[in-house]
Amino acid sequence: MATIAQVALFAGVSTATVSRALNKPDVVDEKTKAKVREAVDALGYRPNQVARGLASRSSRTVGVVINRFDSAYYGQMMQGAEKGLRSVGYKTIAESTCEHADGERAAWNSLLDRQCEAIILHADALSDDELRELYKARRNTVLMNRYHPDFADRCVYLDNIKGGQLAGEYLLSKGHRSIATITGPSSYYEARDRLTGLRQSLANAGIELDPALVEEGNFRDDMGFTCMNRLIDSGKTLSAVFCQSDEMAAGALDACRQRGVRVPEDISVLGFDGLDLAYHLTPKLTTVRQPLREIGEAAGLLAYAVATKSTDHSDIKRIFAAEVVERSSVRDLNDGS
Structure with a gap:
């Protein structure tokens, strides 16, 4: 791999001039x-982003902590975060937690050690009390799809009760x-x-959710x-089963198929998340x-605002709402068929 000294020699300029041409082109004729562009292209030179980050004290990188890499649920959020950060010239680096509190702590610390300017944290296993204590020393953190009352301005999440x-x-x-x-x-x-929200909706209709009809997945x-x-x-x-994820709904549909239970004629199945796989079931x-x-x-955009110490990020949406995507796995019992 070519070095900046080799580029300077090829272009007939100093290494300082090469650096200015690459990093501050507006001050170079x-x-x-x-000449520098020709040398870069001829030699295949690529700037050392780590060294540039250390020199400028900016890695232009945001870390993302998620539970699993093998889930479309996390993949969609990762894609969104990457899109937002790419639009402002930042990169992402991600670690998974294997769905353990120790993994969440380790990934959080690891990404900070890698000089990430901010962290996007999807944490399920850490309690609110633990998050509160850890956050005191890691204030450049944004909570993704979780709410914490002590740092509500750093949370981006779905209202799961309403969902x-x-x-x-x-x-x-x-x-x-x-x-x-x-x-x-x-x-x-x-x-x-989500269970609280379901219970509330049934209670409003005068129905108590039967504990025997609640299964933990x-x-x-x-x-x-x-x-x-x-x-x-x-x-x-x-007559109906509400699955708290589309992945579990896929498993439920498979169980019904194997047991000869027709969906939606015998039992209706409702999922949650809106993953692409739902359309193909x-x-x-x-x-x-x-x-x-x-x-x-x-x-991603909130993490960028945190990294750059922006004081005004009120235009970034914090709370999101769910919506029903109606297909064919839920039977309408009102039509009498």
Whole structure:
């Protein structure tokens, strides 16, 4: 790989002039810049971004902490964050936590050690108390898809309680009264909030959610499959199942198919997230969509504002709302068919 000294020798200028031509081209005359460009192209020179970052005290990099790399849910938020940061000339570097509190702490610290100017943190395992204490020493952090009252101005998130309410209201509007649910892990705030929202919507209709119709999953298809089988085996009357993720809904549909339960004729299935896979399932999955890419992009722009110490970032959206994407996995019991 060519060095800056070799570029300078090829162009017949000093290394300082090469540096100015690459980093501050407005202070270098056109003839000299042309010589440097020719040398760069001929030698295939690439500036050392790490060294440039150390010299300028700016890495122009934001770290992103997520649970898993093998999930479309996190992939969409990552894509949004990368888009937002790319639009302002910043790069991203990501680490996964393997869904453990220790992993969240380690990834958070690791990215700071790598000179990231800000961190976008998707944390499920760390409690609110732990986040509060850790945040005191890591104030250049943005929480993605989670709310914390102590630093609300650094949070970009979906209103999960309203998302759960929306799911319940939609199923009620279709005439369903015997409603089951497959939740995410009870230790995850979004699983608790969505369950709270569902309960509230049913309570508003004078219905109490039967504890026997609540199964705890893990947001993945394997537990969607297992929990759906448990609901079928329970012998309980149910007309609809609200799955707190599209991945679990996919597993639930597979369980119904294997057990000879027709969807939506026998049991309706409603998902959550709005992943692309929902469209390709059979039947096509009705789901509560959360705008994952938009949430990620807003988190990216807020992280940039934090990194550059911008005092005015009021135009960046913080709270997002879910919406129902209606397809064919939920039967309308009101039509009498």
